Amino acid sequence: MSDTMTVPTPPPHGAGAPRGASGRVGPAAATAIAEDQASGRPVFRQAGQPLAARARDLLDRLTPDERVAMLHQAAPAVERLGVSAWHTGCEALHGVAWLGRATVFPQSVGLAATWDTDLVERVGEVAAVEVRAKRAENPMVSLNVWAPVVNTLRHPGWGRNEEGYSEDPHITGVFGTAYSRGLRGDHPRVWRTVPALKHFLAYNNETDRSVTSSEMSLRTLHEEELPAFRGAIEEGVAGGIMLAYNRVNGVPAHTQPELVAEARSWSDESIAVVSDAGAPTFLVTTQRTQPDHVHAAAALVTSGLDSFTDNDANAAPTIGYVTEALAAGLLTTADVDQAVLRLLELRIRTGEFDGDADPYAGIGVDDIDAPGSRELAREAVARSVVVLRNDAGVLPLSRASRVAVVGPLADLVLTDWYAGTPPYAVGIGAAAAERFGEAEVVTGADTIALRASSNGRYVVANADGSAVEAAGDAAADDALFDVTDWGDGILTLRSHASGRLLTGAKWPMRADATRVGEWVVQESFRKHIHADGTWSLLHLGSGRWLRVFRDSGLLAAEAVTLEAAERFGVRVVRSGATAVAEAAARADAVVVAVGNDPHLNGRETEDRPHLRLPAAWAEVWRAAREANPRAVLTIVSSYPYVLDGVEAETVVWSSHGGQELGHGVIDVISGDVEPSGRLSQSWPATEAQAGDLFDYDTLRQGATYRHQPDEPTFAFGHGLTYTTVAYESVEIPDAAVPAPAPTHRHAGFAPRSDESVVHAVVQVRNTGNRDAEELVQLYAVPPAGLPLPAPRRVLVAYRRVRLAPGESRDVELSFSPARLAVWDDAVRLPRAVDDWLHEGALRVQPGTYTVAAGPSAWDLPVRTELEVTAG
8 A cells, every 4th residue: 555545553453353354374374275285186286386387277177168157157076086066256346235234324425435455445344354254154156246337527427427436437446455455465375355346347337237338548548447346357366357348439348358368467366257148148139249159159259258147047058159159250269268268277276175274264253243343334324424524513512412303214124136134224313313312303205195086095004014995984004105305206104014015026005125226126106197186106117107906905006007007195194394394393303314215216227317315305404404403414425416596504424334324424513523534525516527427538528526616516525524724835956857658557646656756744733622634635737738638637645634623734645657658649669469459659748747736626725736748
């Protein structure tokens, strides 16, 4: 880790640390290795043998048919060799997903807001330990982890925004590398898990994602796409990549051999390449770039793919296509062998064939939800919370004794598609009650009763939500539903009788869903208001309208037309806005918790319809703020919002923080923890400022902090403390440096050992009366008139510092001048790879650059000059 990324020393692992997590070779493991070598066991089972020799030995023992079968995600057992069935892929984006109870940490965009690589590495370690623990329960759990996502967050409209780290490709690489380091572990031979970076390459839109083409100039590829992937591979902490659904410059990303070869060139070790789910089939069905599946299989393998994620667990189609491709001469056995070797090396890295010599063999089920993991989850949330605005000095709420927490996320902890099942969940309201002694929680939802026009009865639910029927004579409690508008007319309805959501997951309708979820959401509805004021409800998961069964009164989503839909008379029993205002007026301070549900209005397969804060949330805010000026707009979301028209003096943001969301948010709002979170993604002032979601040329659009001509609402790097920090000077002792030679090697964020280094010193002073957690940021600004356009500003270094009241500190930062490079199509390097990807080179243009320091990309109060001379 470079000195430009120094962070506080982490606390030592205590009693709650996962067992078997150290990765050191103990005496038992050393003895096991020696016994393997002396036992006459097959080489592939001898832990002391080189990785390549072990993989080759196992390959040589496989028949041709067995080798082909290894190319599918679900690889079969080879019983005669004692080789178990195996498959690629375990989701662990911010903790283990899809495997039941697991520690749930903040979303990736929240982890990046900590700007703390050590913390992110520790989160990765817990995730990997819990993957190992899940495998101890079920040997089919894969140690090939499909994480992290290192696609840059160049546009906040991307439906999967929460999965990435930053709009800056190098910062994306920094945190992707840190998380991968935690997943990989530090044992020299055995990887705790083997991370596969997602999604290679140029993937930032969900709309028609399997057919859209991301148009990439070589400049964009080399300056803004490839660097995000390079760090983890180059450092040897990622052992694979997953290819992206989209096309790149018209060609499917899955059949771009030059791009795959480029990624593999960054490491001396093998990199296993897996397909995204269903993508091999798309070459024929949606992208239509291959005449049939046999040719598609051949194109994929010869382009560098090793593992087909296709047809779910059914490997037969893939085996058949590859076999036919071999028979037709479209593939050679050498092609297949090379792919299988990489997969075998991946498996050997996990210690699968090491027996007692696996240093992580002691990890078991008890390592899930360890005390230390709970502590880390709370720390991660608190470190990720960003105080965006505190104009009225409302924060911290340290002296409040009676707090209201209002809004749809007042006490709701939501998880996304790539999250596990948290062992517990603490919402903001519960944490506020714990901290302040009294907290009134009001969701702001209207409480309504629905009366079916067809039979005149009210819709009621029973206590467990197993029956929903138009059978009530009055608007009693069993007929009440809280209706929440998540924006753009998308509604959820929560039954008072069951306390759960109305859902179309089963037929007929039930009111027993604990949350909005699943691949196709079954808990969302849209209302149609008829001329007479009655409603009809469209179930969005099925596209069918609700109707009431004749005679029985049961509800089902099965009407095809609006004309056949039930019409419901609507009685508003309790106004949500009124309840919010009343609670706010009774409180010393009010926390207004709004944001998104990660399964609605933006998620995998669905880009956001727009960037604005939903109108319903703006009304909740206004109701609270008008009743109590000590109001904190607390946004819990997967992405930035455009806040145009939302007047708020006090704004706090958190990603969906997982099980400790409430504690972490209240820790910061109360002042018990000093705010340290900073944005890794800009919040645009207008939707136009974000640019076109489908145009990947951020330079042309003036998008992201690197190219923005106009100030956003909240800038990249922005985040407040509860004190004031003055930037007094920035100096570069040696203010002249030669431009490095043109290269194809993408600069890392931190200087490499063979690169020249620019050293800077930034003097900062805490001028307030509280401790400050400051993120000192250093940016390079190019001179005007360069032959090739350069980014308007580039973050080249940062460092976290804690300053006591009145303390002054000289903060040392360093960076390589290679970070100033831009792509020049006209340069040709001798002995370069002869393909389209290397037609040009990264070149640093001589000139007088401004080096500026400050608390964000748009607040750089101190500046100096750096002369870059011709090399």
